[in-house]
Protein backbone atom coordinates (compact mmCIF):
# COMPACT_ATOMS: atom_id res chain seq x y z
CA UNK A 1 0.00 0.00 0.00
CA UNK A 2 1.57 3.20 -1.14
CA UNK A 3 -0.22 6.13 0.34
CA UNK A 4 0.76 9.77 0.31
CA UNK A 5 2.39 11.08 3.47
CA UNK A 6 0.11 12.38 6.18
CA UNK A 7 -2.80 10.07 5.46
CA UNK A 8 -2.46 8.45 8.88
CA UNK A 9 -4.18 11.36 10.56
CA UNK A 10 -7.06 11.06 8.16
CA UNK A 11 -9.85 8.87 9.47
CA UNK A 12 -11.71 9.09 6.19
CA UNK A 13 -10.08 9.93 2.93
CA UNK A 14 -11.63 10.21 -0.53
CA UNK A 15 -9.28 10.27 -3.48
CA UNK A 16 -10.89 11.34 -6.76
CA UNK A 17 -13.95 9.30 -5.93
CA UNK A 18 -16.63 9.04 -8.60
CA UNK A 19 -19.81 7.06 -8.14
CA UNK A 20 -22.07 6.37 -11.09
CA UNK A 21 -25.27 4.45 -10.33
CA UNK A 22 -26.72 4.40 -13.79
CA UNK A 23 -24.65 4.52 -16.95
CA UNK A 24 -26.19 7.59 -18.53
CA UNK A 25 -27.13 9.53 -15.42
CA UNK A 26 -24.80 12.15 -14.04
CA UNK A 27 -22.51 10.76 -11.36
CA UNK A 28 -23.88 10.79 -7.80
CA UNK A 29 -20.35 11.73 -6.73
CA UNK A 30 -17.99 13.39 -9.19
CA UNK A 31 -14.24 13.07 -8.47
CA UNK A 32 -14.52 13.97 -4.82
CA UNK A 33 -11.26 14.34 -2.92
CA UNK A 34 -11.58 14.95 0.77
CA UNK A 35 -9.94 14.18 4.09
CA UNK A 36 -11.67 13.97 7.42
CA UNK A 37 -9.37 13.77 10.40
CA UNK A 38 -9.62 11.69 13.49
CA UNK A 39 -11.88 13.35 16.04
CA UNK A 40 -13.29 15.86 13.59
CA UNK A 41 -16.97 16.88 13.39
CA UNK A 42 -18.03 17.43 9.79
CA UNK A 43 -21.34 18.55 8.33
CA UNK A 44 -22.20 17.38 4.86
CA UNK A 45 -24.67 19.76 3.29
CA UNK A 46 -26.20 20.21 -0.13
CA UNK A 47 -29.48 19.96 -1.96
CA UNK A 48 -31.42 16.74 -2.30
CA UNK A 49 -29.63 14.38 -4.66
CA UNK A 50 -26.31 16.16 -4.23
CA UNK A 51 -24.68 12.90 -3.10
CA UNK A 52 -24.53 13.11 0.70
CA UNK A 53 -25.99 9.67 1.38
CA UNK A 54 -23.86 8.21 -1.39
CA UNK A 55 -20.78 9.65 0.32
CA UNK A 56 -21.74 7.92 3.58
CA UNK A 57 -22.56 4.62 1.85
CA UNK A 58 -19.12 4.50 0.25
CA UNK A 59 -17.49 4.82 3.66
CA UNK A 60 -19.50 1.80 4.85
CA UNK A 61 -18.67 -0.15 1.71
CA UNK A 62 -22.39 -0.46 1.10
CA UNK A 63 -21.60 0.62 -2.42
CA UNK A 64 -18.45 0.49 -4.49
CA UNK A 65 -16.82 3.61 -5.93
CA UNK A 66 -16.88 3.60 -9.73
CA UNK A 67 -13.40 5.10 -9.72
CA UNK A 68 -11.00 6.55 -7.18
CA UNK A 69 -10.30 5.22 -3.69
CA UNK A 70 -11.96 5.49 -0.31
CA UNK A 71 -9.72 5.04 2.73
CA UNK A 72 -11.13 4.39 6.18
CA UNK A 73 -8.62 4.43 9.03
CA UNK A 74 -5.84 4.23 6.47
CA UNK A 75 -7.25 1.24 4.67
CA UNK A 76 -8.53 1.27 1.12
CA UNK A 77 -12.03 -0.17 1.45
CA UNK A 78 -11.78 -1.61 -2.07
CA UNK A 79 -9.12 -3.98 -0.69
CA UNK A 80 -11.28 -5.24 2.15
CA UNK A 81 -12.51 -8.72 1.32
CA UNK A 82 -16.19 -9.39 1.78
CA UNK A 83 -15.69 -11.49 4.90
CA UNK A 84 -13.78 -8.64 6.53
CA UNK A 85 -16.39 -6.00 5.74
CA UNK A 86 -18.20 -6.70 9.05
CA UNK A 87 -15.00 -5.73 10.84
CA UNK A 88 -14.92 -2.44 8.96
CA UNK A 89 -18.53 -1.79 9.94
CA UNK A 90 -17.87 -2.52 13.60
CA UNK A 91 -15.63 0.49 13.52
CA UNK A 92 -18.40 2.69 12.15
CA UNK A 93 -21.69 3.60 13.81
CA UNK A 94 -24.62 4.77 11.69
CA UNK A 95 -27.85 6.62 12.46
CA UNK A 96 -30.63 7.50 10.07
CA UNK A 97 -33.51 9.90 9.82
CA UNK A 98 -36.00 7.05 10.44
CA UNK A 99 -34.32 5.65 13.61
CA UNK A 100 -34.70 1.98 12.47
CA UNK A 101 -35.38 0.54 15.89
CA UNK A 102 -36.72 -2.98 16.33
CA UNK A 103 -40.36 -2.46 17.37
CA UNK A 104 -40.69 -5.66 19.44
CA UNK A 105 -37.62 -4.96 21.54
CA UNK A 106 -37.44 -2.50 24.40
CA UNK A 107 -34.81 0.23 24.65
CA UNK A 108 -32.28 -1.93 26.43
CA UNK A 109 -32.74 -4.84 24.02
CA UNK A 110 -32.46 -2.58 20.99
CA UNK A 111 -29.09 -1.34 22.14
CA UNK A 112 -27.98 -4.75 23.40
CA UNK A 113 -28.85 -6.23 19.97
CA UNK A 114 -25.85 -4.47 18.41
CA UNK A 115 -23.58 -6.17 20.95
CA UNK A 116 -25.24 -9.60 20.86
CA UNK A 117 -24.85 -9.97 17.12
CA UNK A 118 -21.11 -9.44 17.31
CA UNK A 119 -20.80 -11.92 20.12
CA UNK A 120 -20.27 -9.73 23.18
CA UNK A 121 -20.75 -11.53 26.46
CA UNK A 122 -23.85 -10.99 28.54
CA UNK A 123 -21.95 -9.46 31.43
CA UNK A 124 -20.26 -6.90 29.19
CA UNK A 125 -23.62 -6.06 27.65
CA UNK A 126 -25.22 -5.59 31.07
CA UNK A 127 -22.41 -3.29 32.01
CA UNK A 128 -22.08 -1.26 28.81
CA UNK A 129 -25.67 -0.65 27.71
CA UNK A 130 -26.76 1.38 30.79
CA UNK A 131 -23.59 3.47 30.48
CA UNK A 132 -24.34 4.30 26.86
CA UNK A 133 -27.99 4.98 27.60
CA UNK A 134 -26.82 7.43 30.21
CA UNK A 135 -24.55 9.14 27.69
CA UNK A 136 -27.51 9.71 25.36
CA UNK A 137 -29.75 10.82 28.23
CA UNK A 138 -32.11 7.87 28.44
CA UNK A 139 -31.53 6.78 32.02
CA UNK A 140 -34.50 5.00 33.50
CA UNK A 141 -36.13 4.34 30.14
CA UNK A 142 -34.50 0.93 29.56
CA UNK A 143 -37.77 -0.98 29.68
CA UNK A 144 -39.75 1.32 27.38
CA UNK A 145 -40.83 0.03 24.00
CA UNK A 146 -39.99 2.17 20.97
CA UNK A 147 -43.63 3.14 20.43
CA UNK A 148 -43.68 4.53 23.97
CA UNK A 149 -40.92 7.03 23.12
CA UNK A 150 -40.93 10.41 21.43
CA UNK A 151 -39.08 10.82 18.15
CA UNK A 152 -36.15 12.49 19.88
CA UNK A 153 -35.92 9.67 22.40
CA UNK A 154 -36.09 7.09 19.65
CA UNK A 155 -33.22 8.81 17.87
CA UNK A 156 -31.25 8.73 21.12
CA UNK A 157 -31.78 4.99 21.29
CA UNK A 158 -30.55 4.72 17.71
CA UNK A 159 -27.46 6.76 18.58
CA UNK A 160 -26.84 4.60 21.64
CA UNK A 161 -27.03 1.53 19.46
CA UNK A 162 -24.65 3.07 16.92
CA UNK A 163 -21.98 3.90 19.50
CA UNK A 164 -22.37 1.05 21.97
CA UNK A 165 -19.52 -0.87 20.34
CA UNK A 166 -17.30 2.22 20.57
CA UNK A 167 -16.76 2.85 16.87
CA UNK A 168 -14.13 5.35 15.78
CA UNK A 169 -16.53 6.90 13.29
CA UNK A 170 -20.17 7.90 13.60
CA UNK A 171 -22.08 8.56 10.39
CA UNK A 172 -25.41 10.35 10.72
CA UNK A 173 -27.68 10.72 7.71
CA UNK A 174 -30.11 13.53 8.49
CA UNK A 175 -30.56 12.40 12.09
CA UNK A 176 -32.73 15.40 12.92
CA UNK A 177 -34.80 15.25 9.75
CA UNK A 178 -37.93 14.12 11.59
CA UNK A 179 -37.50 16.20 14.72
CA UNK A 180 -38.54 19.69 15.83
CA UNK A 181 -35.82 22.33 16.34
CA UNK A 182 -35.56 21.99 20.12
CA UNK A 183 -35.44 18.20 20.06
CA UNK A 184 -32.89 18.46 17.26
CA UNK A 185 -30.64 20.62 19.40
CA UNK A 186 -30.86 17.96 22.09
CA UNK A 187 -29.72 15.32 19.63
CA UNK A 188 -26.89 17.60 18.53
CA UNK A 189 -25.82 17.83 22.14
CA UNK A 190 -25.57 14.05 22.25
CA UNK A 191 -23.59 13.88 19.00
CA UNK A 192 -21.30 16.64 20.24
CA UNK A 193 -20.68 14.72 23.44
CA UNK A 194 -19.83 11.60 21.47
CA UNK A 195 -17.48 13.69 19.33
CA UNK A 196 -15.85 15.13 22.45
CA UNK A 197 -15.12 11.56 23.49
CA UNK A 198 -12.96 11.20 20.38
CA UNK A 199 -15.36 9.78 17.81
CA UNK A 200 -15.11 11.18 14.30
CA UNK A 201 -18.59 12.37 13.32
CA UNK A 202 -19.85 12.95 9.78
CA UNK A 203 -23.38 14.23 9.59
CA UNK A 204 -25.41 14.84 6.44
CA UNK A 205 -28.08 17.44 7.03
CA UNK A 206 -30.46 19.98 5.57
CA UNK A 207 -30.90 21.70 8.92
CA UNK A 208 -29.36 25.15 8.57
CA UNK A 209 -30.10 26.21 12.16
CA UNK A 210 -28.09 23.32 13.51
CA UNK A 211 -25.13 23.93 11.24
CA UNK A 212 -25.14 27.61 12.03
CA UNK A 213 -25.38 26.92 15.74
CA UNK A 214 -22.63 24.33 15.88
CA UNK A 215 -20.02 26.14 13.78
CA UNK A 216 -18.11 23.11 12.63
CA UNK A 217 -16.49 22.06 9.41
CA UNK A 218 -18.97 22.20 6.53
CA UNK A 219 -18.52 20.30 3.27
CA UNK A 220 -21.04 21.33 0.67
CA UNK A 221 -21.87 19.07 -2.24
CA UNK A 222 -23.62 20.04 -5.39
CA UNK A 223 -24.40 17.60 -8.17
CA UNK A 224 -21.85 15.24 -6.68
CA UNK A 225 -19.03 17.79 -6.51
CA UNK A 226 -17.52 19.44 -3.45
CA UNK A 227 -18.19 23.12 -3.92
CA UNK A 228 -17.21 24.26 -0.45
CA UNK A 229 -15.10 22.94 2.41
CA UNK A 230 -14.89 25.42 5.26
CA UNK A 231 -13.89 25.13 8.91
CA UNK A 232 -16.20 26.58 11.60
CA UNK A 233 -18.61 27.49 8.90
CA UNK A 234 -22.25 28.34 8.39
CA UNK A 235 -24.84 26.42 6.40
CA UNK A 236 -24.60 28.96 3.58
CA UNK A 237 -21.29 30.18 2.40
CA UNK A 238 -20.37 33.66 3.55
CA UNK A 239 -18.29 34.05 0.42
CA UNK A 240 -20.81 34.77 -2.30
CA UNK A 241 -20.41 32.53 -5.31
CA UNK A 242 -22.38 33.11 -8.47
CA UNK A 243 -25.28 30.71 -8.64
CA UNK A 244 -24.69 29.39 -5.14
CA UNK A 245 -26.85 31.69 -3.09
CA UNK A 246 -29.63 30.03 -1.16
CA UNK A 247 -32.32 31.57 -3.32
CA UNK A 248 -31.11 29.61 -6.31
CA UNK A 249 -31.78 26.38 -4.52
CA UNK A 250 -35.51 26.58 -5.25
CA UNK A 251 -37.20 25.13 -8.30
CA UNK A 252 -36.20 27.86 -10.74
CA UNK A 253 -32.64 27.71 -9.40
CA UNK A 254 -32.50 23.99 -10.26
CA UNK A 255 -33.18 24.87 -13.87
CA UNK A 256 -30.28 27.30 -13.83
CA UNK A 257 -27.91 24.77 -12.26
CA UNK A 258 -28.74 22.15 -14.81
CA UNK A 259 -28.18 24.57 -17.67
CA UNK A 260 -24.76 25.34 -16.24
CA UNK A 261 -24.04 21.65 -15.84
CA UNK A 262 -24.86 21.01 -19.49
CA UNK A 263 -22.41 23.68 -20.59
CA UNK A 264 -19.55 22.03 -18.77
CA UNK B 265 -23.63 -15.72 23.71
CA UNK B 266 -23.66 -15.74 19.96
CA UNK B 267 -24.92 -19.32 20.00
CA UNK B 268 -27.74 -18.37 22.36
CA UNK B 269 -28.51 -15.43 20.15
CA UNK B 270 -28.63 -17.58 17.03
CA UNK B 271 -30.85 -20.12 18.77
CA UNK B 272 -33.19 -17.35 19.84
CA UNK B 273 -33.34 -16.04 16.29
CA UNK B 274 -34.11 -19.51 14.97
CA UNK B 275 -36.89 -19.88 17.52
CA UNK B 276 -38.49 -16.60 16.59
CA UNK B 277 -38.11 -17.36 12.89
CA UNK B 278 -39.80 -20.73 13.27
CA UNK B 279 -42.63 -19.20 15.26
CA UNK B 280 -43.15 -16.35 12.85
CA UNK B 281 -43.35 -18.64 9.85
CA UNK B 282 -45.08 -21.55 11.53
CA UNK B 283 -47.44 -22.52 8.72
CA UNK B 284 -44.70 -22.39 6.11
CA UNK B 285 -42.39 -24.37 8.35
CA UNK B 286 -45.04 -27.03 8.84
CA UNK B 287 -45.51 -27.36 5.11
CA UNK B 288 -41.75 -27.74 4.64
CA UNK B 289 -41.78 -30.48 7.28
CA UNK B 290 -44.64 -32.30 5.57
CA UNK B 291 -43.28 -32.06 2.05
CA UNK B 292 -39.83 -33.26 3.08
CA UNK B 293 -41.50 -35.98 5.12
CA UNK B 294 -43.43 -37.28 2.11
CA UNK B 295 -40.55 -36.95 -0.35
CA UNK B 296 -38.03 -38.63 1.93
CA UNK B 297 -40.49 -41.41 2.70
CA UNK B 298 -40.53 -42.19 -1.00
CA UNK B 299 -36.75 -42.04 -1.17
CA UNK B 300 -36.56 -44.36 1.81
CA UNK B 301 -39.15 -46.73 0.35
CA UNK B 302 -37.08 -46.99 -2.81
CA UNK B 303 -34.05 -47.74 -0.67
CA UNK B 304 -35.96 -50.37 1.28
CA UNK B 305 -37.08 -52.07 -1.93
CA UNK B 306 -33.47 -52.26 -3.07
CA UNK B 307 -32.43 -53.69 0.27
CA UNK B 308 -35.24 -56.22 0.04
CA UNK B 309 -34.15 -57.25 -3.45
CA UNK B 310 -30.56 -57.76 -2.27
CA UNK B 311 -31.73 -59.68 0.74
CA UNK B 312 -33.86 -61.98 -1.39
CA UNK B 313 -31.10 -62.43 -3.93
CA UNK B 314 -28.64 -63.41 -1.26
CA UNK B 315 -31.09 -65.81 0.26
CA UNK B 316 -32.45 -67.45 -2.85
CA UNK B 317 -29.45 -67.54 -5.13
CA UNK B 318 -27.80 -70.09 -2.84
CA UNK B 319 -30.84 -72.27 -2.85
CA UNK B 320 -32.18 -71.80 -6.28
CA UNK B 321 -31.42 -74.57 -8.63
CA UNK B 322 -31.63 -75.50 -12.25
CA UNK B 323 -34.04 -78.38 -12.68
CA UNK B 324 -33.76 -80.86 -15.54
CA UNK B 325 -37.22 -82.40 -15.74
CA UNK B 326 -37.51 -85.88 -17.23
CA UNK B 327 -40.30 -87.05 -19.47
CA UNK B 328 -43.31 -88.68 -17.83
CA UNK B 329 -46.59 -90.10 -19.13
CA UNK B 330 -48.21 -86.76 -19.85
CA UNK B 331 -45.18 -85.11 -21.50
CA UNK B 332 -45.81 -83.43 -24.82
CA UNK B 333 -42.32 -82.04 -25.53
CA UNK B 334 -40.47 -83.11 -28.71
CA UNK B 335 -37.76 -84.91 -26.73
CA UNK B 336 -40.42 -87.06 -25.05
CA UNK B 337 -41.83 -88.62 -28.24
CA UNK B 338 -40.58 -92.02 -27.11
CA UNK B 339 -42.62 -91.89 -23.88
CA UNK B 340 -41.44 -91.58 -20.25
CA UNK B 341 -37.70 -91.41 -19.62
CA UNK B 342 -36.06 -94.79 -19.34
CA UNK B 343 -33.56 -95.85 -16.72
CA UNK B 344 -30.92 -95.87 -19.45
CA UNK B 345 -31.64 -92.26 -20.37
CA UNK B 346 -31.53 -91.32 -16.71
CA UNK B 347 -28.14 -93.02 -16.23
CA UNK B 348 -26.88 -91.31 -19.34
CA UNK B 349 -27.86 -87.91 -17.96
CA UNK B 350 -26.23 -88.69 -14.65
CA UNK B 351 -23.03 -89.63 -16.45
CA UNK B 352 -23.11 -86.32 -18.28
CA UNK B 353 -23.50 -84.44 -15.01
CA UNK B 354 -20.45 -86.25 -13.69
CA UNK B 355 -18.40 -85.49 -16.81
CA UNK B 356 -15.72 -82.78 -16.41
CA UNK B 357 -17.30 -80.62 -19.14
CA UNK B 358 -20.40 -80.07 -17.00
CA UNK B 359 -18.97 -80.63 -13.57
CA UNK B 360 -16.88 -77.48 -13.67
CA UNK B 361 -20.08 -75.40 -13.56
CA UNK B 362 -21.94 -77.13 -10.77
CA UNK B 363 -21.49 -77.68 -7.09
CA UNK B 364 -23.57 -80.79 -6.83
CA UNK B 365 -26.80 -82.33 -8.03
CA UNK B 366 -29.52 -84.58 -6.73
CA UNK B 367 -32.02 -86.81 -8.34
CA UNK B 368 -35.60 -86.22 -7.32
CA UNK B 369 -37.76 -89.22 -8.16
CA UNK B 370 -41.46 -88.99 -8.94
CA UNK B 371 -42.23 -90.26 -5.42
CA UNK B 372 -40.05 -87.57 -3.85
CA UNK B 373 -41.55 -84.94 -6.10
CA UNK B 374 -44.98 -85.99 -4.92
CA UNK B 375 -43.93 -85.75 -1.27
CA UNK B 376 -42.54 -82.22 -1.79
CA UNK B 377 -45.64 -81.23 -3.65
CA UNK B 378 -47.87 -82.43 -0.84
CA UNK B 379 -45.78 -80.49 1.66
CA UNK B 380 -45.90 -77.31 -0.33
CA UNK B 381 -49.62 -77.34 -0.95
CA UNK B 382 -50.70 -79.03 2.26
CA UNK B 383 -53.53 -76.54 2.73
CA UNK B 384 -54.83 -76.79 -0.78
CA UNK B 385 -57.38 -79.19 -2.25
CA UNK B 386 -55.18 -79.41 -5.36
CA UNK B 387 -53.18 -82.18 -3.66
CA UNK B 388 -56.05 -84.59 -4.04
CA UNK B 389 -56.29 -84.07 -7.77
CA UNK B 390 -52.64 -84.80 -8.48
CA UNK B 391 -51.19 -88.32 -8.54
CA UNK B 392 -47.59 -89.41 -8.28
CA UNK B 393 -47.12 -90.29 -11.97
CA UNK B 394 -48.33 -86.89 -13.13
CA UNK B 395 -45.30 -85.25 -11.58
CA UNK B 396 -41.96 -85.42 -13.40
CA UNK B 397 -38.78 -86.76 -11.92
CA UNK B 398 -35.86 -84.32 -12.12
CA UNK B 399 -32.20 -83.66 -11.60
CA UNK B 400 -31.77 -80.71 -9.24
CA UNK B 401 -28.54 -78.96 -10.05
CA UNK B 402 -26.87 -76.52 -7.72
CA UNK B 403 -24.85 -74.14 -9.89
CA UNK B 404 -21.45 -72.77 -8.97
CA UNK B 405 -22.39 -69.62 -10.82
CA UNK B 406 -26.11 -69.21 -11.51
CA UNK B 407 -25.30 -66.96 -14.48
CA UNK B 408 -24.03 -70.01 -16.39
CA UNK B 409 -27.54 -71.41 -16.66
CA UNK B 410 -27.48 -71.11 -20.43
CA UNK B 411 -24.72 -73.71 -20.77
CA UNK B 412 -26.63 -76.30 -18.76
CA UNK B 413 -29.80 -75.54 -20.61
CA UNK B 414 -28.13 -75.97 -24.02
CA UNK B 415 -26.41 -79.17 -22.97
CA UNK B 416 -29.43 -80.92 -21.52
CA UNK B 417 -32.59 -79.69 -23.20
CA UNK B 418 -31.88 -81.61 -26.44
CA UNK B 419 -31.07 -84.89 -24.66
CA UNK B 420 -33.49 -87.76 -25.05
CA UNK B 421 -35.73 -88.27 -22.04
CA UNK B 422 -35.52 -84.59 -21.04
CA UNK B 423 -38.76 -82.67 -21.10
CA UNK B 424 -37.47 -79.27 -20.16
CA UNK B 425 -34.67 -77.49 -18.33
CA UNK B 426 -35.94 -74.75 -16.06
CA UNK B 427 -34.05 -72.07 -14.23
CA UNK B 428 -35.83 -71.22 -11.04
CA UNK B 429 -33.83 -68.04 -10.99
CA UNK B 430 -35.84 -66.74 -13.91
CA UNK B 431 -38.99 -66.81 -11.83
CA UNK B 432 -37.25 -64.80 -9.15
CA UNK B 433 -35.79 -62.42 -11.70
CA UNK B 434 -39.31 -61.56 -12.74
CA UNK B 435 -40.18 -60.72 -9.15
CA UNK B 436 -37.00 -58.71 -8.78
CA UNK B 437 -37.58 -56.74 -11.92
CA UNK B 438 -41.07 -55.94 -10.70
CA UNK B 439 -39.63 -54.76 -7.39
CA UNK B 440 -36.98 -52.78 -9.23
CA UNK B 441 -39.68 -51.09 -11.26
CA UNK B 442 -41.53 -50.20 -8.08
CA UNK B 443 -38.38 -48.74 -6.59
CA UNK B 444 -37.74 -46.68 -9.73
CA UNK B 445 -41.32 -45.40 -9.57
CA UNK B 446 -40.83 -44.50 -5.92
CA UNK B 447 -37.67 -42.62 -6.87
CA UNK B 448 -39.61 -40.79 -9.58
CA UNK B 449 -42.26 -39.67 -7.13
CA UNK B 450 -39.49 -38.81 -4.69
CA UNK B 451 -37.75 -36.65 -7.30
CA UNK B 452 -40.91 -34.64 -7.95
CA UNK B 453 -41.58 -34.28 -4.25
CA UNK B 454 -38.00 -33.23 -3.56
CA UNK B 455 -38.34 -30.60 -6.24
CA UNK B 456 -41.48 -29.33 -4.46
CA UNK B 457 -39.64 -29.41 -1.16
CA UNK B 458 -36.77 -27.35 -2.55
CA UNK B 459 -39.16 -24.76 -3.99
CA UNK B 460 -41.05 -24.59 -0.74
CA UNK B 461 -37.90 -24.22 1.33
CA UNK B 462 -36.73 -21.49 -1.01
CA UNK B 463 -40.01 -19.60 -0.65
CA UNK B 464 -40.09 -20.06 3.10
CA UNK B 465 -36.57 -18.76 3.56
CA UNK B 466 -37.29 -15.85 1.26
CA UNK B 467 -40.37 -14.89 3.26
CA UNK B 468 -38.48 -15.32 6.48
CA UNK B 469 -35.64 -13.12 5.25
CA UNK B 470 -38.15 -10.53 4.07
CA UNK B 471 -40.05 -10.44 7.34
CA UNK B 472 -36.83 -9.94 9.24
CA UNK B 473 -35.14 -7.51 6.88
CA UNK B 474 -35.09 -4.78 9.52
CA UNK B 475 -33.15 -6.96 11.95
CA UNK B 476 -30.75 -8.17 9.31
CA UNK B 477 -30.24 -4.63 8.04
CA UNK B 478 -29.22 -3.52 11.52
CA UNK B 479 -27.05 -6.59 12.01
CA UNK B 480 -25.23 -5.74 8.83
CA UNK B 481 -24.68 -2.13 9.87
CA UNK B 482 -23.29 -2.96 13.28
CA UNK B 483 -20.90 -5.46 11.72
CA UNK B 484 -22.41 -8.86 12.43
CA UNK B 485 -20.63 -11.54 10.46
CA UNK B 486 -22.20 -13.21 7.49
CA UNK B 487 -22.52 -16.40 9.48
CA UNK B 488 -24.43 -14.79 12.33
CA UNK B 489 -26.79 -13.13 9.88
CA UNK B 490 -27.39 -16.13 7.66
CA UNK B 491 -27.16 -19.07 10.02
CA UNK B 492 -30.57 -18.60 11.68
CA UNK B 493 -32.27 -18.70 8.30
CA UNK B 494 -30.32 -21.67 7.05
CA UNK B 495 -30.87 -23.59 10.27
CA UNK B 496 -34.55 -22.75 10.11
CA UNK B 497 -34.78 -24.59 6.78
CA UNK B 498 -32.46 -27.36 7.91
CA UNK B 499 -34.35 -27.99 11.15
CA UNK B 500 -37.67 -28.22 9.30
CA UNK B 501 -36.17 -30.65 6.80
CA UNK B 502 -34.55 -32.77 9.50
CA UNK B 503 -37.87 -33.03 11.33
CA UNK B 504 -39.37 -34.19 8.03
CA UNK B 505 -36.57 -36.74 7.64
CA UNK B 506 -37.12 -38.03 11.17
CA UNK B 507 -40.82 -38.45 10.47
CA UNK B 508 -40.01 -40.29 7.25
CA UNK B 509 -37.55 -42.59 9.04
CA UNK B 510 -40.09 -43.34 11.74
CA UNK B 511 -42.74 -44.13 9.16
CA UNK B 512 -40.41 -46.50 7.31
CA UNK B 513 -39.40 -48.20 10.53
CA UNK B 514 -43.03 -48.68 11.50
CA UNK B 515 -43.72 -50.08 8.04
CA UNK B 516 -40.86 -52.57 8.34
CA UNK B 517 -41.76 -53.50 11.88
CA UNK B 518 -45.51 -53.94 11.64
CA UNK B 519 -46.10 -54.69 8.00
CA UNK B 520 -43.05 -56.47 6.57
CA UNK B 521 -42.15 -58.33 9.72
CA UNK B 522 -45.75 -58.61 10.85
CA UNK B 523 -48.47 -59.35 8.33
CA UNK B 524 -46.35 -59.99 5.28
CA UNK B 525 -43.88 -62.35 6.89
CA UNK B 526 -46.84 -64.44 8.14
CA UNK B 527 -48.26 -64.58 4.64
CA UNK B 528 -44.99 -65.41 2.91
CA UNK B 529 -43.24 -67.74 5.25
CA UNK B 530 -40.36 -68.56 2.92
CA UNK B 531 -39.50 -64.97 2.08
CA UNK B 532 -36.70 -63.31 3.98
CA UNK B 533 -37.84 -59.77 4.78
CA UNK B 534 -35.49 -57.00 5.77
CA UNK B 535 -35.60 -56.34 9.47
CA UNK B 536 -36.69 -53.05 11.01
CA UNK B 537 -33.13 -52.62 12.33
CA UNK B 538 -31.81 -52.73 8.80
CA UNK B 539 -34.20 -49.91 7.94
CA UNK B 540 -32.45 -47.74 10.53
CA UNK B 541 -29.47 -47.64 8.16
CA UNK B 542 -31.62 -45.56 5.83
CA UNK B 543 -32.45 -42.96 8.51
CA UNK B 544 -29.06 -41.20 8.59
CA UNK B 545 -29.07 -41.08 4.80
CA UNK B 546 -32.49 -39.44 4.78
CA UNK B 547 -31.50 -36.97 7.48
CA UNK B 548 -28.31 -36.05 5.64
CA UNK B 549 -30.21 -35.73 2.39
CA UNK B 550 -32.91 -33.53 3.97
CA UNK B 551 -30.41 -31.36 5.80
CA UNK B 552 -28.18 -31.04 2.76
CA UNK B 553 -30.98 -30.09 0.39
CA UNK B 554 -32.43 -27.58 2.82
CA UNK B 555 -29.04 -26.13 3.63
CA UNK B 556 -28.03 -25.66 0.01
CA UNK B 557 -31.35 -24.27 -1.14
CA UNK B 558 -31.49 -21.86 1.83
CA UNK B 559 -27.96 -20.72 1.18
CA UNK B 560 -28.61 -20.07 -2.48
CA UNK B 561 -31.83 -18.20 -1.65
CA UNK B 562 -30.10 -16.05 0.91
CA UNK B 563 -27.37 -15.22 -1.52
CA UNK B 564 -29.99 -13.67 -3.75
CA UNK B 565 -32.40 -12.21 -1.27
CA UNK B 566 -30.43 -11.31 1.81
CA UNK B 567 -27.76 -8.68 1.47
CA UNK B 568 -24.93 -9.24 3.90
Ligand SMILES: Nc1ncnc2c1ncn2[C@@H]1O[C@H](COP(=O)(O)OP(=O)(O)OP(=O)(O)O)[C@@H](O)[C@H]1O
Nearest residue numbers: 021022027028046047048049050051052053054055
Ligand atom coordinates in the same frame (compact mmCIF):
# COMPACT_ATOMS: atom_id res chain seq x y z
N1 LIG C 1 -29.35 3.05 -5.45
C1 LIG C 1 -29.36 4.04 -6.36
N2 LIG C 1 -29.56 3.74 -7.65
C2 LIG C 1 -29.55 4.71 -8.59
N3 LIG C 1 -29.38 5.99 -8.33
C3 LIG C 1 -29.17 6.36 -7.05
C4 LIG C 1 -29.16 5.40 -6.00
N4 LIG C 1 -28.94 6.03 -4.85
C5 LIG C 1 -28.82 7.34 -5.15
N5 LIG C 1 -28.96 7.54 -6.46
C6 LIG C 1 -28.86 8.82 -7.17
O1 LIG C 1 -27.64 9.41 -6.80
C7 LIG C 1 -27.80 10.79 -6.57
C8 LIG C 1 -27.34 11.17 -5.18
O2 LIG C 1 -28.20 10.55 -4.25
P1 LIG C 1 -27.99 10.67 -2.68
O3 LIG C 1 -28.97 9.77 -2.04
O4 LIG C 1 -26.57 10.46 -2.37
O5 LIG C 1 -28.38 12.17 -2.43
P2 LIG C 1 -28.54 12.94 -1.03
O6 LIG C 1 -27.63 14.09 -1.09
O7 LIG C 1 -28.39 12.00 0.08
O8 LIG C 1 -30.04 13.43 -1.14
P3 LIG C 1 -31.06 13.69 0.08
O9 LIG C 1 -30.67 14.97 0.71
O10 LIG C 1 -32.38 13.81 -0.59
O11 LIG C 1 -30.97 12.52 0.98
C9 LIG C 1 -29.25 11.10 -6.81
O12 LIG C 1 -29.37 11.64 -8.12
C10 LIG C 1 -29.93 9.76 -6.74
O13 LIG C 1 -31.01 9.71 -7.63
Ligand SMILES: [Mg+2]
Nearest residue numbers: 052053054173
Ligand atom coordinates in the same frame (compact mmCIF):
# COMPACT_ATOMS: atom_id res chain seq x y z
MG1 LIG D 1 -29.71 11.23 1.56
